[in-house]
Amino acid sequence: MNPGHGKDRLRQIVLMGIKQFGDPYYQGFAAQIAFYIMLSVVPTIVVMTQLLGMLNIRTMDFVNDWINQYITPEMARIIKGLLRNSSSPGNNITLILLAVWAASRAQFSLMRIANYTYSNSRSTGNFLKERLRSLKTMVMTILTIAFVLVVLIYGKKILYAFVGGMVEEYTITLVWTYFRWPLATILYFLVVLYNYFVMPAYKLNVRTLIPGAVFGAAGLVVVTFFYSVYTEHMVKYNIIYGSLSSIVALLFWFYFLAWVLVLGIIINQAFRDTKVR
Numbered sequence: 001m002n003p004g005h006g007k008d009r010l011r012q013i014v015l016m017g018i019k020q021f022g023d024p025y026y027q028g029f030a031a032q033i034a035f036y037i038m039l040s041v042v043p044t045i046v047v048m049t050q051l052l053g054m055l056n057i058r059t060m061d062f063v064n065d066w067i068n069q070y071i072t073p074e075m076a077r078i079i080k081g082l083l084r085n086s087s088s089p090g091n092n093i094t095l096i097l098l099a100v101w102a103a104s105r106a107q108f109s110l111m112r113i114a115n116y117t118y119s120n121s122r123s124t125g126n127f128l129k130e131r132l133r134s135l136k137t138m139v140m141t142i143l144t145i146a147f148v149l150v151v152l153i154y155g156k157k158i159l160y161a162f163v164g165g166m167v168e169e170y171t172i173t174l175v176w177t178y179f180r181w182p183l184a185t186i187l188y189f190l191v192v193l194y195n196y197f198v199m200p201a202y203k204l205n206v207r208t209l210i211p212g213a214v215f216g217a218a219g220l221v222v223v224t225f226f227y228s229v230y231t232e233h234m235v236k237y238n239i240i241y242g243s244l245s246s247i248v249a250l251l252f253w254f255y256f257l258a259w260v261l262v263l264g265i266i267i268n269q270a271f272r273d274t275k276v277r
Contacts, residue, residue, distance in 0.1 A: 009274050013274055016274065017270045020117070021263070029109055030255055030262055032106075034257070037102075038250065038251055038254055039102035040098070100135065100138075106138075110195070110199055110262075110265075111130065111133070111200075114265050115199075115201050117265050117269045118204065119200075137199065141194075151187060155183065156172065156173065159176060184224075188220045189214060191217075192212075192217050192220070193206070195261075196212060196213055204268075208271065212263075212266075213268075215260075215264045216263075216264035219260030219263070220260055223257055
């Protein structure tokens with residue numbers, strides 16, 4: 001492929017992506033996905049902590065580290081207060097149902113976007129079958145995201161456990177500082193690629209999904225980086241609004257994450273439409 005053709009194709013991809021993005025069907029989906037993710041986060045954390053606590057698995061350190069890293073202090077205090085309170089079995093069942101319903105709704109919304117983008121059809125097939133499929137993909141997504149979070153939060157300790165006897169701690173810290181975000185990008189890429197592969201009603205070639213997955217992974221890292229900067233440096237300016245600003249910031253984080261995933265799907269379709277036969 002000559003450079004001129006590559007530039008022409010890139011221009012076509014951008015123009016087609018902008019045109020697709022202007023479709024009214026896409027408007028509101030990111031907010032819908034962000035709302036359902038927000039609705040599922042707290043009950044999921046509460047139930048997970050209590051269930052693993054019943055199995056004598058120490059999870060509070062991991063949960064506290066994750067909350068301290070990605071949640072603003074005001075919001076973190078609220079969530080930690082919920083975690084310290086023990087719930088009855090009835091409340092736990094209610095929280096599980098709420099978390100499953102909300103998370104599956106977010107996944108189902110992404111599936112609708114994928115089906116509409118790739119087939120230009122608003123139909124998702126059999127409603128019950130698609131809902132069950134959204135539950136399955138949601139469970140796999142949660143497990144992979146949990147793995148990613150464990151690696152990102154405890155990666156330095158894991159690295160020290162393996163090579164601590166051979167390498168100085170300063171070197172391990174330096175390596176982790178430089179490689180943490182590239183590692184996060186790779187892990188996010190695998191999570192996004194998996195979702196893009198399983199979400200459409202009909203299977204696509206994995207290679208055709210790589211461009212959008214690369215954009216999605218990079219976008220998730222960039223959005224999360226700016227949100228982490230906000231939680232570290234900007235929260236002290238939110239004295240007037242307090243917890244409200246923390247909730248709004250968290251919603252905006254989820255909102256931009258949702259838009260990144262939607263744009264990744266649009267990019268995949270633009271690449272497929274401009275592919276030379």
